[in-house]
Amino acid sequence: MSNTLTPWLAEDWQRLLARREAGRLPHALLIGGARGLGKRLFAEHLRALLLCERPTASGTPCGSCKACHLMRAGNHPDALTITFELRDDGKPRTEITVDQIRALSARFAQTSQRGGWRVAIIEPAEAMNVAAANALLKTLEEPEPNVMMILVSDQWLRLSATIRSRCQRIDVREPEPAQSLAWLIAQGIAAKDAEPALALADGNPGEALVLARPEQRQIVNEVARDLGALAGKAVLIEVVSRWLANDPGLRLRAAVQLVAQAIRRASLGAESDADGLSGLTARADFRKLSAWWDQANRARGQLDTPLRSDLILTEILGGWRDTVAASTNAGA
Ligand SMILES: [Zn+2]
Incomplete structure (x- = not known):
């Protein structure tokens, strides 16, 4: 997938930008929906925008400030990612553990390293085990200022109702076929291959891109x-x-x-x-x-x-x- 936002998320993006303008961003977002619809990319865009020191008027990261450079290099100290860690035997874990969430809360309790937002992406959020989810709940209930937690989930119904109720939710759905086809063609898929791939993927454009x-x-x-x-x-x-x-x-x-x-x-x-x-x-x-x-x-x-x-x-x-x-x- 290219790294521009997928067009079917444009409206959600504009709504978030409006909330940011108004200084009313939530401290927790839950981006839920099927695989292949650009949820992760959306979360990364938002994180990059919040951390950028000179965002453009239209709401994109400038790409040239110190924060943007650090983001691109993958070592901005206030950009956190919680996902499957490796076990001692080198294999990835199949759940997100309470220690990971506690470490996140400890980071949030300290001041920001670069004086702005601190933004964590938790993905796949449904992989938090019970203890991890309970620990996150505490953080969600007593949020620090200028902290944003972005939960990304293919199966958000598996998250507890209490976690869900503490997050602003963005539901990502399959776009209309015409929009999916136009997007597939823009990704370099020949028109004759885009349609059967989309049918085979049940209308999911990201999956269709793989199948094409x-x-x-x-x-x-x-x-x-x-x-x-x-x-x-x-x-x-x-x-x-x-x-x-x-x-x-x-x-x-x-x-x-x-x-x-x-x-x-x-x-x-x-x-x-x-x-x-x-x-x-x-x-x-x-x-x-x-x-x-x-x-x-x-x-x-x-x-x-x-x-x-x-x-x-x-x-x-x-x-x-x-x-x-x-x-x-x-x-x-
Ligand atoms: Zn920047």
């Missing part, structure tokens, strides 16, 4: 071919081992989206069926097909270990073969 890259497109094409081949002569374990060897998560996600698209096309009686999947889904038992789709969609979050991925992919792809191959035979 040539190497990802190739994987999506392979998945479509494999799904078609499994209805015929393809050998299940060969397909599973190929998927396991190269980005099984993306492949399963693509499979779920491709089948959803194929079902939609078939139900609309669309003529085009370039990958042949609409023909397969149109003949399948709809209840079995939707049960398969639910199962495959749920499994997307479960490909966490190689052994588990192997079992899950065998089950999902075997289930697909049974669903569409049976219908092919019945229809023959």
